[in-house]
Amino acid sequence: MERLLSVVVSVYNEEEVLDAFYREVSRILGKVSWDYEILFVNDGSRDGSQEILDGLALRDKRVKVVSFSRNFGHEAAMIAGIDYSRGDGIICMDADLQHPPGCIPEILDRLEEGYQVVSMVRTRNESAGVVKNLASAAFYKVINLLSDAHFESNASDFFAVGRKAADVLRKSYRERVRFLRGYVQNVGFRQTVIEYEAGVRAAGKSKYSIRKLFRFSVNTILCFSNLPLKLGIYAGFLAGLMGFIVLVYTLLTRKGAPSGYATIVILNCFMFAVLFLIVGIIGEYISILFTELKDRPIYIVEDTTNVDEE
Ligand code: UDP
Ligand code: MG
Secondary structure (H helix, E strand, O other): OOOOEEEEEEEEEOOHHHHHHHHHHHHOOOOOEEEEEEEEEEEOOOOOHHHHHHHHHOOOOEEEEEEEOOOOOHHHHHHHHHHHOOOEEEEEEEEOOOOOOOOOOOOOOHHHHHOOOOEEEEEEOOOOOHHHHHHHHHHHHHHHHHHOOOOOEEEEEEEEEEHHHHHHHHHHHOOOOOEEEHHHHHHOOOEEEEEEEEEEOOOOOOOHHHHHHHHHHHHHHHOOOOOHHHHHHHHHHHHHHHHHHHHHHHHHHHHOOOHHHHHHHHHHHHHHHHHHHHHHHHHHHHHHHHHHHOOOOOOOOOEEEEOOOO
């Protein structure tokens, strides 16, 4: 029985690369034994991406298009792609050819061997620059330290899941503040890693700014660890201990009130800084709780092409 592969591609203002991407992926997929569909999720592009996708879908019935009503972000697009794909195996990849389609045959081999999750780890990311690479390394250090879950460093948005893992992602992990890669790596099942070299973007510009990545990292750490929430307890103990030491010292030396305006001001500022920091962290968690509680949709689909809805 021939198995079906779904290639999920998130698209946001990618008119310059879509044709090249489609040609390259079709060329590779023409050589594998699996049947396939290429599912493009148009994440509210404002350029000509939709027209190009419509054109591809018209010529090739294996091209499916799901279009969002507005921009919901890369992760939402991948989630929608997983929701809409029917494959026995699903590969998520970027449209800019930074994820080499040449890896697809190797991924399919692993899926055939029975792996449910194939994480693609980049060995080198030329286009990202020193700052992004350093920040990424720091992020993985911190998250692995703080969280019980394990995160493959340098794992990318390039990954494959089998049917069982995909079903889990369709039903659970429907969080608003999320880190899809993290879920994929922590669903269990048989997992494997393949290394690849991230290429340079084929055309167009990166859509991820450093600011966006920072926000994303903070949210991920908060979502996968409760440890920051407990900082208050440790700070409380520490302040209590400090107070006690000063108390004992004052009583023993019988000097009465220690002199020193500066000491008091510095201590005050220090304690308030710790206090506000902790209030801020609690605020971050409350903001995530609030977002989840509102239960707004992860994405809104405006249109689909070649997708048969049950
Ligand atoms: N993308 C998306 N929605 C967004 C931003 C990006 O669907 O809001 C897609 C984009 O079209 C690309 C992938 O996510 O296919 C990765 O984006 P990009 O290449 O800009 O990120 P980088 O590789 O620089 O991290
Ligand atoms: Mg890219």
